[in-house]
Amino acid sequence: MNITQKESNGILEMGLSGRLDAASSDFFYNAVAANIREGRQKIRVDASGLEYLSSAGLRSLLRSHRELSGVGGSFAIIRASDFVVKTLSMSGFDSLLALETDAEKQAEESPAEEGGAKVRHEEGIRLELYELDADASMEAQLCGGWKSWTAPEEGMTARVPLGSDCVALGIGAPGEDYASVREGLGDFLAAAGCAAWMPPGDSGTPDYLVQEGRFTPEVIALSAIRGSGEFSHLLRFQPEKEGAVLSLHALAAKTLAATKRTSTAFTALVEVGGLVGVSTIRSPGLIADGKAAEFPSVRDWLSFTGERVHEGALALLVGFVDASGSAANAAFLPEPPSTKGVRLHVHAAVFPFHPLANGIINMAESVAQLFSGAEPLALLHLVEDDRPTVGLGCSTFVRGAVWISGVNFTKGTNS
Amino acid sequence: MLEIRNITKTFFPGTVNEVRALRGVTLTIEDGCFAAIIGTNGSGKSTLLNAVAGTFLPDEGSVFIDGTDITHWPEHKRARLVGRVFQNPFAGTAAEMTIAENIAIAMKRGKSRGVGQALSRSVRDEIADKVRALNMGLENRLDNPIGTLSGGQRQALTLLMATWVRPKLLLLDEHTAALDPKSAAQVAALTSEIIARDKLTVLMVTHSMQQAVQMPGRVVMMHAGNVVEDYAGERKKGLRIADLMRAFDRVRRRDLFDAAVANIVVPQYA
Amino acid sequence: MTLVVGAFTMGLILSLLALGMFISFRVLRFCDITVDGSLALGAATTAVLLSAGVPPWAASLGGFAAGFLAGFTTGILHTFFKVQELLSGILVMTALYSVNLRVMGKSNVPLIDTPTLADLPEKLVKKLAGGDSVSIAGWPVPARDVAMLATVTLLVFATALLLQLFLKTNLGTTMRAAGENPQMIRAQGVDNRWMQVFGLAVSNALVGLSGAMLAQYQGFADVQMGIGMMVWGLASIIIGDALIGKNARGTGLLIVGAIMGTILFRLLIAIALRWGLNPNDLKLVTALFVFVALVVPTFAAKLGIRIFGGRRNA
Numbered sequence A: 001m002n003i004t005q006k007e008s009n010g011i012l013e014m015g016l017s018g019r020l021d022a023a024s025s026d027f028f029y030n031a032v033a034a035n036i037r038e039g040r041q042k043i044r045v046d047a048s049g050l051e052y053l054s055s056a057g058l059r060s061l062l063r064s065h066r067e068l069s070g071v072g073g074s075f076a077i078i079r080a081s082d083f084v085v086k087t088l089s090m091s092g093f094d095s096l097l098a099l100e101t102d103a104e105k106q107a108e109e110s111p112a113e114e115g116g117a118k119v120r121h122e123e124g125i126r127l128e129l130y131e132l133d134a135d136a137s138m139e140a141q142l143c144g145g146w147k148s149w150t151a152p153e154e155g156m157t158a159r160v161p162l163g164s165d166c167v168a169l170g171i172g173a174p175g176e177d178y179a180s181v182r183e184g185l186g187d188f189l190a191a192a193g194c195a196a197w198m199p200p201g202d203s204g205t206p207d208y209l210v211q212e213g214r215f216t217p218e219v220i221a222l223s224a225i226r227g228s229g230e231f232s233h234l235l236r237f238q239p240e241k242e243g244a245v246l247s248l249h250a251l252a253a254k255t256l257a258a259t260k261r262t263s264t265a266f267t268a269l270v271e272v273g274g275l276v277g278v279s280t281i282r283s284p285g286l287i288a289d290g291k292a293a294e295f296p297s298v299r300d301w302l303s304f305t306g307e308r309v310h311e312g313a314l315a316l317l318v319g320f321v322d323a324s325g326s327a328a329n330a331a332f333l334p335e336p337p338s339t340k341g342v343r344l345h346v347h348a349a350v351f352p353f354h355p356l357a358n359g360i361i362n363m364a365e366s367v368a369q370l371f372s373g374a375e376p377l378a379l380l381h382l383v384e385d386d387r388p389t390v391g392l393g394c395s396t397f398v399r400g401a402v403w404i405s406g407v408n409f410t411k412g413t414n415s
Numbered sequence B: 001m002l003e004i005r006n007i008t009k010t011f012f013p014g015t016v017n018e019v020r021a022l023r024g025v026t027l028t029i030e031d032g033c034f035a036a037i038i039g040t041n042g043s044g045k046s047t048l049l050n051a052v053a054g055t056f057l058p059d060e061g062s063v064f065i066d067g068t069d070i071t072h073w074p075e076h077k078r079a080r081l082v083g084r085v086f087q088n089p090f091a092g093t094a095a096e097m098t099i100a101e102n103i104a105i106a107m108k109r110g111k112s113r114g115v116g117q118a119l120s121r122s123v124r125d126e127i128a129d130k131v132r133a134l135n136m137g138l139e140n141r142l143d144n145p146i147g148t149l150s151g152g153q154r155q156a157l158t159l160l161m162a163t164w165v166r167p168k169l170l171l172l173d174e175h176t177a178a179l180d181p182k183s184a185a186q187v188a189a190l191t192s193e194i195i196a197r198d199k200l201t202v203l204m205v206t207h208s209m210q211q212a213v214q215m216p217g218r219v220v221m222m223h224a225g226n227v228v229e230d231y232a233g234e235r236k237k238g239l240r241i242a243d244l245m246r247a248f249d250r251v252r253r254r255d256l257f258d259a260a261v262a263n264i265v266v267p268q269y270a
Numbered sequence C: 001m002t003l004v005v006g007a008f009t010m011g012l013i014l015s016l017l018a019l020g021m022f023i024s025f026r027v028l029r030f031c032d033i034t035v036d037g038s039l040a041l042g043a044a045t046t047a048v049l050l051s052a053g054v055p056p057w058a059a060s061l062g063g064f065a066a067g068f069l070a071g072f073t074t075g076i077l078h079t080f081f082k083v084q085e086l087l088s089g090i091l092v093m094t095a096l097y098s099v100n101l102r103v104m105g106k107s108n109v110p111l112i113d114t115p116t117l118a119d120l121p122e123k124l125v126k127k128l129a130g131g132d133s134v135s136i137a138g139w140p141v142p143a144r145d146v147a148m149l150a151t152v153t154l155l156v157f158a159t160a161l162l163l164q165l166f167l168k169t170n171l172g173t174t175m176r177a178a179g180e181n182p183q184m185i186r187a188q189g190v191d192n193r194w195m196q197v198f199g200l201a202v203s204n205a206l207v208g209l210s211g212a213m214l215a216q217y218q219g220f221a222d223v224q225m226g227i228g229m230m231v232w233g234l235a236s237i238i239i240g241d242a243l244i245g246k247n248a249r250g251t252g253l254l255i256v257g258a259i260m261g262t263i264l265f266r267l268l269i270a271i272a273l274r275w276g277l278n279p280n281d282l283k284l285v286t287a288l289f290v291f292v293a294l295v296v297p298t299f300a301a302k303l304g305i306r307i308f309g310g311r312r313n314a
């Protein structure tokens, strides 16, 4: 089995030669999957060189088709020889066969999809910025009165509903009242009615809740930022050069640039280059004195990734960026060591990778699809590690979609 | 019952090679409890077992068996209470002596040894019976030097020897680690069988997560000379390999989280 | 013929030495140099006791006991004072030189007209032969020599048997295991140090007994008589191994091998001397032989020779 590839007009043609059978079907499918991941989502398989097609081979063709349909791409077999046509139609899969003219027609249509995007090329990355709704903006409430690393008190908490109308992040847990969550508080994020949070303790895996019918997830939070409103822009990015990645700080800067605002909110679905972050391993509700933030006792409360983790996974990011210099926001938006006046608070929920469709995609649908397809593997509060020489820097991303909006921060009410 | 109280052991103290192998380990193993110790390389597992067996005296702390303070007992005296199987199949037997002779020596563990014949008829019969029960065909080779056996066969015999006279405590230090997978599984099965049959109190060091999850009733994780996890009771019942992997990951991360990291990270956590 | 009988007698006497060294070198795997001193000590003690009119059996036992003490001391030095193996032997051996001089009061004690263990057998032989000499294969041999030969044969036979039986007892098996794998034996509840001390004591007791017989056979005890004995014993054991083959297992065969080796070695020496080897060169030649066996491991392997009974586990 041999595969040759050529791309023209946004359509990738994969030329197969030899046998597509049990021995080579995985090889073929992996090649397709890699193309999908890299954003080549209109695939034609040139079957003229195919000598043999077994059931396993047939299955891999079908899987490719399903995967591409899932991300709004297309998959078809062209230049099929007689026996391939026969095999496909006998097994009822002749829908996979495309007439050459079809393919050409689609090829002509394809450039239209870039319509409305401002395309830029920066340091090996192709960036497409789509304007969704120029007037859209968000209101963000800063909830909870807790000062980090101090012993919390009852009155500091806030009840934060996490319905589909908002994006949010913070430290909290679902529960009736503060007493019931005091020992289980952890980092959380929410978008489109899907909430994930990291219960402290042994399990090491996040838990999650999804809005369904009349049930709306809700957390009792020590501190949280909850943004509601619409997104104004969508940023798509993907590498053009091998190894090019977008850093979290560059991403934050792009949200400010896209909206021309000093404060932004964003939600993103991104393939991870490497995450650097921390997560709570002991509920901050249990902090009793001022020692929690001191080394080494801080290690009992907080776990640091220690290396760049989750490469290749898909992450859901919820973040808020503030370059306004407002002192009121400072308690909710920490300043990374190297961003010069840009404060940001970003949480990431990590999922197994699955490809996204190209172009404009809907945030709520994409997030819902994510939560229905797999469970979160990890949840992190992203940080920058700027230690000299050994520092890990900040998190990086390979490709993805970022929904962006300007934001006004207001002080929320405590429960 | 084994009680280890705040044991510390430092090798080469005060030199550049100083190794703080045990940093205040406290551990109580109840009667009839089968506990496994897992941990990263050099975390002090073997050192802890050695401290219990009396290979050396700890710098601080004490060891009790059934309420008796044995901290200052020499190794051979502790052997009255403690049976041992080592990682190296060569360590527990005298290679040039016969299977029967080796076992005869073990039959007298902790007892006085006179000038009576070591391998009398009755002793031979007893040995043959128990060796036959191993189902390894070794009963026909009792007069062969034990060094001619495979590692797995030797470890099985060493296990038999260590438990022939019922020990108050059985120490197993990675006793299947030097064996091929099949023999390892065989010896592990034999271990479980003997321990269950004799209701032994056991401390077993293992690198096999599989063994740690399946065999014992309790799993203790060590790291850098400390006990960092202790899965007992209900917590042990639900224990899976993934949990152990995560725990390992946690302790490794904890190591990477140094003071410099804390300085940078803590202000960014709001 | 006298020569042959002499070689046999000497060989048998020295095989007591070889048996002693078998315990230290083979069973305990301990390179014990005390031997040179304890042989002379055994001889000196016995000679002095005989001169003082003590009956021969008691005097010989005295030599045995003196050797026991010497080995005991070496053992204690090594195990409890942590003196290195070789060094503890050297210390005791050196000290024994002075001790032997003290025991004897001078450097040489001649035994003229004192009774020996061979007296009773001698009478018996004379009665049986009806004269002062016995004819063996047509050659006349003095009855005294025959008697001595018979005595040491009996003694060696008895010792070898006892040793073999001992090594099969609970204590004996434990001692063997202690030599091979002290770690194991500690794990079995035995203080391997005492095993070592006891083994060395018995080993040197046999060496002392060998000295006692040597003094009675040669008719004197000399402070120098132990020099080089360890190497001779070693040579005997090496030859014995070559005789029984390297795959020999079981203590019985090894014991027989040690005895046969010693006798053969004496015969070889007797022949060499007869051929005109300068007696002064004897120790040099022996040392060379052992050296070659020790230093050229491939050579040793080819001959199937082992100096120690295999590896000792830590």
Ligand SMILES: Nc1ncnc2c1ncn2[C@@H]1O[C@H](COP(=O)(O)OP(=O)(O)OP(=O)(O)O)[C@@H](O)[C@H]1O
Pocket (backbone or CB within 6 Å): B011, B012, B019, B020, B021, B039, B040, B041, B042, B043, B044, B045, B046, B047, B048
């Ligand atoms: N006898 C000794 N002398 C000097 N250092 C020692 C000694 N025994 C152990 N150590 C050191 O103490 C530390 C702990 O060793 P130990 O053998 O107990 O680890 P372990 O947990 O059993 O590791 P492994 O899984 O590799 O067996 C190591 O750094 C080791 O080098």
Ligand SMILES: [Mg+2]
Pocket (backbone or CB within 6 Å): B045, B046, B047, B205
């Ligand atoms: Mg170890």
